[in-house]
Amino acid sequence: MGESHSNTSAATPTVSALILAGGAGRRAGGQDKGLLPWRGRPLVAWVYERIAAQSDEVLISCNRNREAYARIGCLAPADLREGFQGPLAGLEAARNELGGEFILLAPCDMPDLPVDLASALGQALDTHPEVQAAYASAGGDNHYLCALLRRNCLATLPSFLDAGGRAVRHWYAQIGAVSVAMDTQASQFTNLNHGTQ
Numbered sequence: 001m002g003e004s005h006s007n008t009s010a011a012t013p014t015v016s017a018l019i020l021a022g023g024a025g026r027r028a029g030g031q032d033k034g035l036l037p038w039r040g041r042p043l044v045a046w047v048y049e050r051i052a053a054q055s056d057e058v059l060i061s062c063n064r065n066r067e068a069y070a071r072i073g074c075l076a077p078a079d080l081r082e083g084f085q086g087p088l089a090g091l092e093a094a095r096n097e098l099g100g101e102f103i104l105l106a107p108c109d110m111p112d113l114p115v116d117l118a119s120a121l122g123q124a125l126d127t128h129p130e131v132q133a134a135y136a137s138a139g140g141d142n143h144y145l146c147a148l149l150r151r152n153c154l155a156t157l158p159s160f161l162d163a164g165g166r167a168v169r170h171w172y173a174q175i176g177a178v179s180v181a182m183d184t185q186a187s188q189f190t191n192l193n194h195g196t197q
């Protein structure tokens with residue numbers, strides 16, 4: 001994969017990013033977390049900026065308030081499965097829109113992601129050709145949705161979901177994944193699950 005994750009105008013993107021913002025936000029009282037204000041902007045705007053600098057195109061996966069998200073960036077199709085079936089349902093709905101060879105995932109509620117996230121994960125995929133995904137870890141915690149995937153593994157998602165699978169780590173166990181200890185402060189992966197107040 002090399003070291004190239006910068007923005008380019010190449011016709012075929014190498015890295016397509018998907019920001020997952022389609023959750024129910026139960027721990028945030030049902031609020032749409034990505035749109036909660038954080039330091040003067042919606043949370044998702046911070047994530048978008050950080051991720052756009054590391055990828056060739058960015059889509060946002062959301063199920064509510066689509067007009068508000070569309071003011072921040074391009075939208076992926078809404079989930080095909082009803083009732084907040086989890087982040088993999090968002091990835092499933094977006095999979096045919098993600099044209100890159102690699103897919104960079106990020107949750108909408110981590111506004112301070114490392115600037116070298118994609119390159120660190122890309123190096124891990126280069127080192128481990130036998131796995132389909134690399135995800136970040138920091139301070140002993142795994143962040144399964146801060147991940148880089150090989151595009152081809154998306155084809156396995158519908159059958160995984162049809163069989164009742166929902167946990168990202170279970171899917172990774174099936175397709176093969178490596179954890180990448182990031183050389184960064186664990187606080188950069190702090191999520192705002194309970195809202196921003």
Ligand SMILES: Nc1nc2c(ncn2[C@@H]2O[C@H](COP(=O)(O)OP(=O)(O)OP(=O)(O)O)[C@@H](O)[C@H]2O)c(=O)[nH]1
Binds near residue numbers: 083086
């Ligand atoms: N497209 C899509 N994204 C989701 C779905 N569920 C969660 N996400 C996103 O995946 C990321 C991690 O989600 P969680 O924090 O585990 O779930 P949540 O629904 O946001 O919050 P809780 O209900 O409090 O667990 C967040 O950025 C969510 O917006 C879903 O059903 N569809």
